[in-house]
Amino acid sequence: MVQTIQFTLNGQTRTVRLDPETPLLWVLRDALGLRGTKFGCGAGHCGACTVRLDGAAVRSCVLPVGAVQGKSVQSIEGVEHPITRVWTEDEVPQCGYCQSGQIMAALALIEANPAPSDADIDAAMQNLCRCGTYNRIRRAIRRTATLVEPSDPEPQGAP
Amino acid sequence: MTVRNVSRRAVLLGLGGLVLVPVVTCWPEPPPSDGPTFGWTADGAPSGHMFGVFLRVATDGSITVRLPSTEMGQGIVTSLPMLVAEELGIAWKQVRVEPAPTHAAYRRWTPIGAMQVTGSSLSIRSFFEPMRQAGAAARTLLIQAAADRWGVPTAACTVASGIVHHAESSRSLPIGELVEAAAELPVPDDVPLKPPSEFRLVGTDPRRLDTEAKCTGAAVFGIDVHRPGMRYASLRQAPFGGAVAAVDDAAARAASGVLDVLVFEDFVAVVAESTWQALRGVELLDITWDAGDDSTLDDAAIRERIVAALDEPGRTHHVHGDALDALADAETVVEAAYFVPYLDQAGMEPLCCTAEVRDDRVELWAPTQTQTETQKYAARASGRSKDDVHVHTTFVGGGFGRRVEWDFTTQAVRVAMQVDGPVQLVWSRPEVFGHGFYRPAVGGRLRAAIDEQGYPRALSVRVAGTNLARHYLPRLLQGVPPAEKVMVEGFDTYPYRTEHRHIAFRHVGLPVPTGFMRSAGFGHNAFFRECFLDELAHRADLDPVDYRLAMLAESPRSHRLLARVAELASWDAPAGRFLGVALQESYDSIVAMIASVRLQGRAIVVDDVYATVDCGIAIHPDNVRYQVEGGIAFGLCSTLHTQINIANKRVVQTNFHQYPLVRMSQMPRVHIELLSSDSPPGGVGEIGVSPVAPAVANALFAATGERLRELPLRPGLA
Numbered sequence: 037m038v039q040t041i042q043f044t045l046n047g048q049t050r051t052v053r054l055d056p057e058t059p060l061l062w063v064l065r066d067a068l069g070l071r072g073t074k075f076g077c078g079a080g081h082c083g084a085c086t087v088r089l090d091g092a093a094v095r096s097c098v099l100p101v102g103a104v105q106g107k108s109v110q111s112i113e114g115v116e117h118p119i120t121r122v123w124t125e126d127e128v129p130q131c132g133y134c135q136s137g138q139i140m141a142a143l144a145l146i147e148a149n150p151a152p153s154d155a156d157i158d159a160a161m162q163n164l165c166r167c168g169t170y171n172r173i174r175r176a177i178r179r180t181a182t183l184v185e186p187s188d189p190e191p192q193g194a195p
Numbered sequence: 196m197t198v199r200n201v202s203r204r205a206v207l208l209g210l211g212g213l214v215l216v217p218v219v220t221c222w223p224e225p226p227p228s229d230g231p232t233f234g235w236t237a238d239g240a241p242s243g244h245m246f247g248v249f250l251r252v253a254t255d256g257s258i259t260v261r262l263p264s265t266e267m268g269q270g271i272v273t274s275l276p277m278l279v280a281e282e283l284g285i286a287w288k289q290v291r292v293e294p295a296p297t298h299a300a301y302r303r304w305t306p307i308g309a310m311q312v313t314g315s316s317l318s319i320r321s322f323f324e325p326m327r328q329a330g331a332a333a334r335t336l337l338i339q340a341a342a343d344r345w346g347v348p349t350a351a352c353t354v355a356s357g358i359v360h361h362a363e364s365s366r367s368l369p370i371g372e373l374v375e376a377a378a379e380l381p382v383p384d385d386v387p388l389k390p391p392s393e394f395r396l397v398g399t400d401p402r403r404l405d406t407e408a409k410c411t412g413a414a415v416f417g418i419d420v421h422r423p424g425m426r427y428a429s430l431r432q433a434p435f436g437g438a439v440a441a442v443d444d445a446a447a448r449a450a451s452g453v454l455d456v457l458v459f460e461d462f463v464a465v466v467a468e469s470t471w472q473a474l475r476g477v478e479l480l481d482i483t484w485d486a487g488d489d490s491t492l493d494d495a496a497i498r499e500r501i502v503a504a505l506d507e508p509g510r511t512h513h514v515h516g517d518a519l520d521a522l523a524d525a526e527t528v529v530e531a532a533y534f535v536p537y538l539d540q541a542g543m544e545p546l547c548c549t550a551e552v553r554d555d556r557v558e559l560w561a562p563t564q565t566q567t568e569t570q571k572y573a574a575r576a577s578g579r580s581k582d583d584v585h586v587h588t589t590f591v592g593g594g595f596g597r598r599v600e601w602d603f604t605t606q607a608v609r610v611a612m613q614v615d616g617p618v619q620l621v622w623s624r625p626e627v628f629g630h631g632f633y634r635p636a637v638g639g640r641l642r643a644a645i646d647e648q649g650y651p652r653a654l655s656v657r658v659a660g661t662n663l664a665r666h667y668l669p670r671l672l673q674g675v676p677p678a679e680k681v682m683v684e685g686f687d688t689y690p691y692r693t694e695h696r697h698i699a700f701r702h703v704g705l706p707v708p709t710g711f712m713r714s715a716g717f718g719h720n721a722f723f724r725e726c727f728l729d730e731l732a733h734r735a736d737l738d739p740v741d742y743r744l745a746m747l748a749e750s751p752r753s754h755r756l757l758a759r760v761a762e763l764a765s766w767d768a769p770a771g772r773f774l775g776v777a778l779q780e781s782y783d784s785i786v787a788m789i790a791s792v793r794l795q796g797r798a799i800v801v802d803d804v805y806a807t808v809d810c811g812i813a814i815h816p817d818n819v820r821y822q823v824e825g826g827i828a829f830g831l832c833s834t835l836h837t838q839i840n841i842a843n844k845r846v847v848q849t850n851f852h853q854y855p856l857v858r859m860s861q862m863p864r865v866h867i868e869l870l871s872s873d874s875p876p877g878g879v880g881e882i883g884v885s886p887v888a889p890a891v892a893n894a895l896f897a898a899t900g901e902r903l904r905e906l907p908l909r910p911g912l913a
Binding site: 055058059062065066067069070071072073074075076077078079081082084111112113115120123124127128129130131132133134135136139157158159161162163164165166167168169170171172173174 | 267268269270402403405406407408409410411412413414415416418419421427451469470471474541542543544545590591592593594595621623624817821822824825826827828829850851852856857858859860862864865
C-alpha cells in the first residue's frame with residue numbers, strides 16, 4: 037500500500053509515494069539517493085541513522101516515513117553550521133561510519149542547549165562508536181558550543 | 196616478527212620483491228587505474244604519468260598515490276602518502292590518493308603468504324621503504340629532467356613544495372612542467388632515501404586526507420556504492436555446519452518490491468528493488484534448516500572442551516631453558532587458569548558488497564580488507580579467471596579483522612550470477628552477529644616456579660582454543676606449527692627475565708567459525724600473562740610496577756616505557772585511586788598502560804587510562820595517539836561488557852542491545868605519550884587493545900582484593 041508523503045528535507049519540499057511504513061532511513065538512502073545517513077543495526081540501538089525531525093534527534097531506521105508527513109527533516113547533507121568545520125579541524129573521525137549520526141545528535145543537542153555540560157553531553161550522545169572517538173566528539177561539541185553561544189539572556193532577578 | 200623488505204628494483208618493476216630481475220630502462224606498464232572510489236579525490240580521468248606502481252604525477256603538479264592498503268579508520272590513507280610526499284619533496288596540499296586496483300604489484304608479505312590484504316598492523320612496516328622509494332625515484336627523475344633542460348649537474352638541484360630549484364642560477368620549474376620529460380628517462384639505478392633525521396613531513400600531523408569527507412557524509416563506504424540499474428539483496432544463512440533444508444518463499448515473493456528468491460545450500464537470498472524491501476523480504480521467508488552435527492552445542496560444552504584441552508600437552512611453540520624440569524623440581528609453584536569468551540568485531544557498517552557478473556568481466560565494490568582472497572574466491576565462484584575479476588576497495592566502516600574474510604563478497608558474486616546487472620548484498624545486523632568469524636574462546640593455564648625473592652624462575656604456559664588462523668590455510672598446512680603461532684603471540688615477545696619458559700598450544704576443533712579480531716592472539720595472551728604476573732607480584736608482597744621493572748633490566752625499551760607510564764599516572768601517589776598496570780609488545784611496538792578504576796555498585800568505572808607508546812618512528816604522531824586511544828575503547832568493551840554466547844550451536848546475541856559497546860559516558864580520560872626511539876616503525880592500529888583488560892583487571896584487584904580471571908569482568912559474582 038502506498039501513500040503520498042510530503043515533508044521538508046534540508047529546507048526543500050520533497051514528495052514521495054511509497055509504503056508509509058518504510059523507515060525514513062531507506063527513503064533517504066535508496067529513494068532519494070542521500071547516503072550520508074547510515075545503516076548500522078536497523079533496530080534503533082546504535083544511532084548511525086540519526087537525523088533531525090523538527091530539530092530533535094531521531095533514529096531514522098525505526099521511524100516510518102509516514103510519521104514525517106508535513107514535518108521538517110534535516111540530514112547530514114543539509115548541515116551548514118560551524119560544527120562541520122570544528123569536527124574537521126579536530127580530526128574527529130576514524131573510520132567515519134558513525135560520524136554523520138554523531139554530528140546530527142550533537143547538532144540537536146547544541147541547538148537545544150547552547151552550553152551543554154558534560155552530563156548533558158553524556159545524556160544526549162548515546163550513539164555508538166566502535167573506533168572510540170568519544171573524547172574528541174565531546175571536545176568538538178564543547179568547542180562548537182563556544183562558537184555559537186547566543187547572546188546573554190535577560191539577567192535573572194532584575195527589578 | 197621480521198617483515199621481509201621488498202627490494203627497491205623489484206618495487207619499481209612492480210614485482211613485489213619475489214624475484215631478481217635485470218635492469219630495465221623504461222617504466223613497466225602499471226595496472227590500470229580503477230578510478231577514484233572515495234568520492235572526494237580529484238574529479239575526471241587520471242592524467243599525468245605513472246612513476247612505478249604507487250605514484251602518478253600530473254602536469255598540474257599534483258600527485259596521486261595509489262593506496263595498497265584499505266583505509267578503515269587506522270589512518271594509512273594519510274600516513275602512506277606522507278612517505279611518498281616526504282621523499283618527493285612536494286607540498287601536502289598537492290597530494291591526492293586513490294585505492295590501488297587488485298593486482299600482484301600491491302601484495303605484501305604476511306605470515307601466511309604474499310597477499311594484498313590489510314591486517315596485523317602491517318601497512319607501515321610493509322610499505323615504509325617501498326613508498327619512500329617510489330617518491331625518491333620520481334624526485335630523482337624530475338631533477339634529472341630539470342638538470343638536462345638547464346644543463347646543470349643534478350647534484351646542484353633540489354625539490355621543495357613541488358618546485359625544482361637550481362640555486363646557483365636561481366632557476367626553478369614546477370614539477371608539473373617536468374613530468375613529460377621525466378617519464379621518458381630510464382629508471383634510476385641508485386635512489387638515496389632521506390635519513391629519518393631529515394624528515395620534514397613525517398613526524399608531523401597534516402590534516403588527514405579523508406577527514407573532511409567523513410564529516411560531511413560524502414565518504415563512500417561499501418554500502419554507499421551505487422551503480423546504474425543496481426538491485427538490492429539480503430540473506431539468511433544456515434547454522435554453522437548446517438544447511439538449508441526447505442524454503443517456503445510465498446510470503447516473500449508476494450511482498451512489494453521483491454524480485455526473486457535465490458536458494459543456495461548455505462543461504463537464502465531475496466533480491467528486491469530497495470534495501471528495505473530485501474531486508475523485509477528475508478524476514479518473510481519460512482526456512483527449515485538442517486542444523487548439522489553437534490546441534491546442542493552451548494557455552495558450557497565449549498568451556499568443558501577447552502578446559503579439558505588444557506590438560507593435554509598440545510604442541511610446543513617456544514622453549515627457553517627447561518621449564519618443565521624446573522617446575523617439577525621447584526619448592527614453590529604458583530598456578531592459575533584464565534578464560535576469555537568468543538567476541539564479535541562489531542564494526543558499525545554491516546557486511547555488504549556490490550557485485551556485477553557480465554560476460555566480459557566480474558566487478559566487485561567492497562569494503563574489504565583482503566583484495567587477494569576476494570578476487571580469488573569470486574573467480575572460483577563465477578568460473579572466471581582472476582584477471583577478469585576487478586575488485587574496487589571502498590572506505591570501510593570498521594574492519595577489525597572481520598572484513599579479512601571473503602564470505603560476504605563471494606555471496607554477492609553468487610547472487611549476482613543470477614541477477615541481470617549489479618546487485619548490492621547487505622546483511623542485517625542479526626546476520627552479522629550470528630555468522631561471524633569470532634575471536635575464539637580461549638583458556639590459559641600458567642604455572643610458575645617462584646624463587647626466594649618471589650620472582651618467576653620458570654614459566655609454563657598452556658593455551659587452548661580454536662586456532663583462529665586455521666581456515667586461511669590449505670588443509671595441507673593446518674597441522675603445521677607456524678600456523679598456530681598467532682595463538683601464542685604475546686608469549687614469544689617476552690621481555691621479562693625468566694630463565695626457563697615453555698609455551699604450548701592445543702587446538703580445539705569446534706563448529707563455531709573463528710578469525711582475526713583487532714589484536715588477535717595478543718588479546719587473550721596479554722590478559723593471561725599480565726594478570727598472572729600481577730598475581731605473582733602481590734603474592735610476593737611487591738609493588739606490581741617495581742616487580743616488573745626488576746625483571747626488565749635486559750629490555751631497556753620496555754623498562755623505559757613502564758617507568759614513564761608510572762610517572763604519568765602518579766603510580767607512587769595513588770591518592771585514593773585504584774591503579775593496575777600492564778605491559779605488552781605487539782606488532783613490533785610496545786605499550787605500557789595503567790588504568791585507574793573504581794566500583795559503582797557492581798559496575799566498574801574506568802576513570803583514566805595512561806599509556807606510553809614506543810612505535811619506533813611515528814609517521815603521523817597525532818594519529819598514533821588516536822589509534823591507541825581507539826584501541827583502549829575497543830579493548831574496554833570486551834573487558835567490561837561484551838561476549839558472544841552459544842546456545843544450541845547458535846549465537847545468542849542478535850544486536851547491540853545484547854552486545855553493549857562502551858558509550859561516551861563510559862569512556863575514560865586518556866593520557867598517551869609517545870616515546871620515540873631509533874627503531875624502524877612498528878605497527879600501531881592494534882597495539883592499544885591488548886593491555887587494557889589486564890590493566891583494568893589488575894586495578895580491580897587493587898580496589899577490591901578480588902582476582903578475576905575471566906572476561907568480561909564481573910565483580911562480586913565469583
